[in-house]
Amino acid sequence: MDPSGTPDGGSTSVLDRELEKLLSDEVVEPGDHERFSHYVRKEKIMESALSGKPVRALCGKKWTPGRDPEKFPVCPQCKDVYEKLKKD
Numbered sequence: 001m002d003p004s005g006t007p008d009g010g011s012t013s014v015l016d017r018e019l020e021k022l023l024s025d026e027v028v029e030p031g032d033h034e035r036f037s038h039y040v041r042k043e044k045i046m047e048s049a050l051s052g053k054p055v056r057a058l059c060g061k062k063w064t065p066g067r068d069p070e071k072f073p074v075c076p077q078c079k080d081v082y083e084k085l086k087k088d
Helices: 014-023 042-051 076-087
Strands: none
Touching: none
């Protein structure tokens, strides 16, 4: 057995790696992004279009944009956060 405690010398099992992937910051969350358009900084949208990396909306939703936001209603959480930021 190696110092990591695994008999095969690997640092984590497949299950552990999958759990780490699920808990990592790079996980794209499923859900409402398919039903709403979200508020994201314009430069982040452009960066995502070039790199393919996900963006994070004001509501915290993380996804890779790819749909026309004009076809969906605005996310109520994003709208609330935006209104609060405008007041400050």
